[in-house]
Amino acid sequence: MDFPxxxxxxxxxxxxxxxxxxxxxxxxxxxxxxxxxxxxxxSFYMLGAYIAWSLAGALNGFWLSLLLGVALTxxxxxxxxxxxxxxxxxxxxxxxxxxxxxxxxxxxEMRSILWGDDVYSLAIPEFLEGSIALTESLNYPIYRIWIxxxxxxxxxxxxxxxxxTRLGMMIRAGESNRRMTQALGININLIFRFVFALGVSxxxxxxxISAPVSSVFPGMGNxxxxxxxxxxxxxxxxxxxxxxxxxxxxxxxxxxxxxxELRVLGVPILPELAGMSVFLLMAVILIFRPxxxxxxx
Amino acid sequence: xxxxxxxxxxxSFAVIIFLMLPLVADRFYVQFASKILVMIIxxxxxxxxxxxxxxxxxxxAAFFGFSGYILxxxxxxxxxxxxxxxxxxxVLGAACLAAIxxxxxxxxxxxxxxxxxxxxxxxxxxxxxxTNLAGGSDGIYINHRPVLDLVSFSTDFSNANHFYFLALIxxxxxxxxxxxxxxxxxxxxxxGIHINEHRMRAIGYETYLHKLICFVIAGGLAxxxxxxxxxQFGAVNPEMMGWHLSGHxxxxxxxxxxxxxxxxxxxxxxxxxxxxxxxxxxxHWQLMIGIVIVVVALGLPKGIAGFFQRTKSEERG
Amino acid sequence: MTQLAVLRAKxxxxxxxxxxxxxxVSIDCPPREIHAVIGPNGAGKSTLINLLSGDLRTTAGEIxxxxxxxxxxxxxxxxxxxxxxTYQRTNIFPNLSLFENCFLAAQxxxxxxxxxxxxxxxxxxxxxxARMAIEKVDLQSxxxxxxxxxxxxxxxxxxxxxxxxxxxxxxxLDEPLAGMGAxxxxxxxxLLSELKSEYAMLLVxxxxxxxxxxxxxxxxxxxxxxxxxxxxxxVRENPKVQEAYLGES
Numbered sequence: 001m002d003f004p005x006x007x008x009x010x011x012x013x014x015x016x017x018x019x020x021x022x023x024x025x026x027x028x029x030x031x032x033x034x035x036x037x038x039x040x041x042x043s044f045y046m047l048g049a050y051i052a053w054s055l056a057g058a059l060n061g062f063w064l065s066l067l068l069g070v071a072l073t074x075x076x077x078x079x080x081x082x083x084x085x086x087x088x089x090x091x092x093x094x095x096x097x098x099x100x101x102x103x104x105x106x107x108x109e110m111r112s113i114l115w116g117d118d119v120y121s122l123a124i125p126e127f128l129e130g131s132i133a134l135t136e137s138l139n140y141p142i143y144r145i146w147i148x149x150x151x152x153x154x155x156x157x158x159x160x161x162x163x164x165t166r167l168g169m170m171i172r173a174g175e176s177n178r179r180m181t182q183a184l185g186i187n188i189n190l191i192f193r194f195v196f197a198l199g200v201s202x203x204x205x206x207x208x209i210s211a212p213v214s215s216v217f218p219g220m221g222n223x224x225x226x227x228x229x230x231x232x233x234x235x236x237x238x239x240x241x242x243x244x245x246x247x248x249x250x251x252x253x254x255x256x257x258x259x260x261e262l263r264v265l266g267v268p269i270l271p272e273l274a275g276m277s278v279f280l281l282m283a284v285i286l287i288f289r290p291x292x293x294x295x296x297x
Numbered sequence: 298x299x300x301x302x303x304x305x306x307x308x309s310f311a312v313i314i315f316l317m318l319p320l321v322a323d324r325f326y327v328q329f330a331s332k333i334l335v336m337i338i339x340x341x342x343x344x345x346x347x348x349x350x351x352x353x354x355x356x357x358a359a360f361f362g363f364s365g366y367i368l369x370x371x372x373x374x375x376x377x378x379x380x381x382x383x384x385x386x387x388v389l390g391a392a393c394l395a396a397i398x399x400x401x402x403x404x405x406x407x408x409x410x411x412x413x414x415x416x417x418x419x420x421x422x423x424x425x426x427x428t429n430l431a432g433g434s435d436g437i438y439i440n441h442r443p444v445l446d447l448v449s450f451s452t453d454f455s456n457a458n459h460f461y462f463l464a465l466i467x468x469x470x471x472x473x474x475x476x477x478x479x480x481x482x483x484x485x486x487x488x489g490i491h492i493n494e495h496r497m498r499a500i501g502y503e504t505y506l507h508k509l510i511c512f513v514i515a516g517g518l519a520x521x522x523x524x525x526x527x528x529q530f531g532a533v534n535p536e537m538m539g540w541h542l543s544g545h546x547x548x549x550x551x552x553x554x555x556x557x558x559x560x561x562x563x564x565x566x567x568x569x570x571x572x573x574x575x576x577x578x579x580x581h582w583q584l585m586i587g588i589v590i591v592v593v594a595l596g597l598p599k600g601i602a603g604f605f606q607r608t609k610s611e612e613r614g
Numbered sequence: 615m616t617q618l619a620v621l622r623a624k625x626x627x628x629x630x631x632x633x634x635x636x637x638x639v640s641i642d643c644p645p646r647e648i649h650a651v652i653g654p655n656g657a658g659k660s661t662l663i664n665l666l667s668g669d670l671r672t673t674a675g676e677i678x679x680x681x682x683x684x685x686x687x688x689x690x691x692x693x694x695x696x697x698x699x700t701y702q703r704t705n706i707f708p709n710l711s712l713f714e715n716c717f718l719a720a721q722x723x724x725x726x727x728x729x730x731x732x733x734x735x736x737x738x739x740x741x742x743x744a745r746m747a748i749e750k751v752d753l754q755s756x757x758x759x760x761x762x763x764x765x766x767x768x769x770x771x772x773x774x775x776x777x778x779x780x781x782x783x784x785x786x787l788d789e790p791l792a793g794m795g796a797x798x799x800x801x802x803x804x805l806l807s808e809l810k811s812e813y814a815m816l817l818v819x820x821x822x823x824x825x826x827x828x829x830x831x832x833x834x835x836x837x838x839x840x841x842x843x844x845x846x847x848x849v850r851e852n853p854k855v856q857e858a859y860l861g862e863s
Contacts, residue, residue: 024558037411037412039355039544072357084595087595093353093408093556094347094353094551095551097353097355097547098410098548098593098594101544101547101548102586102591102593102594103587103591105583105586105587106587106588106591110584112581113581175467200407222540222541226415229415229416230412232412233413258409272428273423273427275427276420276424279419279423282413283417285399286401286402286405290409295409315799345651375798477731478730481729481730482721482727482732482734482737482740483728483729483730485714485718485721485734486721486727488710489707489710493705493706493707495705496706496707497722498692498693499669499690499693499705500718500776501780502722502727503690503720507727510728605719
């Protein structure tokens with residue numbers, strides 16, 4: 001592999017990893033703080049992409065449709081928490097899985113009813129079109145760089161929110177001791193509702209910004225959900241730091257798994273088995289650190 | 298004692314009804330009933346893990362599908378494989394896979410376990426989906442089904458009634474086997490682990506080993522179901538290992554009632570009949586199923602069997 | 615004396631990060647004796663029991679049962695070698711009957727848990743062991759009740775019965791009287807003094823009257839360290855002990 005390809009693929013891996021982080025961080029936040037396993041998380045990513053597609057057709061402004069999309073999904077998150085999720089706090093994992101699996105089916109059919117089962121493509125907004133020349137022979141699409149930038153900003157924002165704000169403090173307190181926090185007069189239910197909505201709209205936002213790159217298709221939620229699970233398992237449940245590291249690792253392995261050629265004893269391993277590579281990484285992590293890299297034992 | 302008599306009576310009654318079915322119903326219903334029976338075996342195997350041992354797996358379809366693939370791959374192109382050979386290879390193959398995956402995932406707990414099983418299931422899915430080993434994403438046909446030679450009788454189960462009886466016998470054997478297993482010291486042990494694993498360790502149990510064995514047995518039984526399913530449809534594809542099927546069968550188990558022998562049967566039966574009804578009425582039948590599942594999650598945490606048990610115990614006072 | 619001890623800990627320590635919970639503690643449990651450990655809250659008594667039982671790993675030091683060194687072993691291995699324990703917070707199988715609770719423990723002792731076909735109830739020796747444990751705590755009359763429905767006092771007895779059903783050489787008792795009324799306490803105290811003829815025991819308890827009624831030797835811990843060890847009456851006279859612990863209460 002020559003240097004230009006390598007750099008381009010590195011940038012791709014970075015962008016993919018960062019995007020994955022956005023989705024997985026919502027999953028890990030919802031688990032870490034609320035104790036909920038939400039297997040419908042991928043559906044929000046899918047919904048985000050479809051919403052972006054609809055809004056782009058209806059509105060004439062990229063920022064406006066992003067903003068409206070985020071607002072819509074925040075409201076959706078709040079409504080879902082109020083309707084369904086809040087009944088799950090005192091239930092076991094099995095019931096959480098059961099209900100959120102039901103939600104997957106509902107969302108998937110709603111998508112089919114509202115948008116059909118076709119694949120759509122979404123244009124890159126004009127001002128982010130084109131490429132920049134990294135070197136003389138090396139161009140890279142601006143839009144992908146923009147995605148990476150936005151993800152980094154959001155990651156920093158999330159870090160700030162959790163570490164340095166009063167809200168973040170309450171969130172961390174709720175994580176360590178739900179009943180105590182409640183006794184101190186903090187409205188934990190409201191915080192949970194906010195955290196869930198935040199998770200939903202993080203996933204949806206990722207779907208919105210990735211739609212122009214990945215196109216909009218029915219199965220996109222499943223794919224990202226499974227990878228987010230892998231990220232969370234590798235990084236450690238409830239750990240944002242772990243999610244970041246794991247997402248970047250998964251991004252790297254997934255991207256390079258698809259382009260590197262590897263043969264062992266004449267048997268082609270890569271790229272044929274690229275789809276499996278991230279799961280192998282997870283298996284290795286599980287052997288040596290069953291609680292994930294940053295998980296508490 | 299009276300309870301036991303009525304249980305035996307009910308069980309025999311159900312068996313007789315099932316035995317009579319091919320005499321009275323037409324082919325479609327016989328095939329549909331066969332499908333239900335296969336799913337009952339599959340759901341029962343998952344119930345052993347989830348309901349009795351407390352291990353919530355979202356990757357159980359991996360063993361179901363893997364076993365089907367083994368059958369497809371060992372079936373020669375020109376004739377069917379020997380039935381017993383196919384059965385042994387499929388079930389043992391699934392059990393071996395369960396031993397490998399289990400030895401890793403059992404190191405994790407709770408939600409981690411759910412995610413890890415799901416991820417390993419997907420790994421298998423991608424393995425068969427992305428490689429040309431067995432037809433890639435389309436899967437492969439089993440051109441000749443396994444052949445069973447009894448003394449003066451030979452079948453390859455392409456006759457719907459023959460397959461139906463195979464599925465029925467397998468289901469009965471599975472349920473009886475599980476009943477014996479759960480009454481055995483091992484069965485008591487896994488239930489103890491489900492209730493209080495920490496204390497089980499403190500009184501001297503190697504819980505990892507017991508959980509692993511349970512995982513392997515469940516994997517083997519899922520393999521039996523996968524083997525049967527592959528025979529019925531004469532084809533296998535990666536979807537057989539997909540997490541949607543894992544989720545689906547988990548729904549059956551929860552729907553019917555966890556930790557009861559009748560639960561998975563009730564769940565598989567009712568969910569499949571329900572699906573069939575919805576499919577006839579609307580294109581978006583999954584929406585209806587989704588709503589049913591959400592309602593069950595909200596209102597019937599112990600499933601249908603649990604609901605009946607509750608009313609029964611209320612009657613007793 | 616040391617030669618005869620059933621359980622022996624030599625200079626064991628436990629650090630949690632920077633915090634030293636147990637430091638250089640040596641303790642002997644001879645057969646047919648109750649060795650009590652007292653100390654103010656946070657003295658490391660429960661940590662000590664958890665180290666001896668294997669629920670926690672020692673940072674340093676050695677633990678022996680008979681001649682065998684066991685401090686690197688898992689809880690279940692230690693249990694098989696004869697360490698039975700009870701927990702400060704009741705730790706039982708709530709949705710099983712008392713008999714089933716003890717049956718599980720007895721089954722672990724008899725090592726039959728990997729039999730798959732014969733019904734569990736057909737193992738007569740396991741049943742006998744379970745029944746023996748129930749008789750020892752004198753709860754035969756309620757052996758078929760679900761233990762989750764029993765009173766707190768009864769559950770504390772179940773806790774002991776489970777430990778007995780593993781046929782231990784030594785019992786580690788973590789505050790067996792916690793949360794009990796006077797009458798229930800009396801029951802347990804009588805039970806423990808009866809059990810003394812058969813088992814070595816290590817008793818962590820706050821109830822001073824119970825300690826002096828039961829203990830054959832007494833160890834006082836403060837801030838993770840042993841400040842005195844000896845016959846109860848001698849220890850009681852030690853001014854350091856009085857200042858650190860007895861004086862307080």
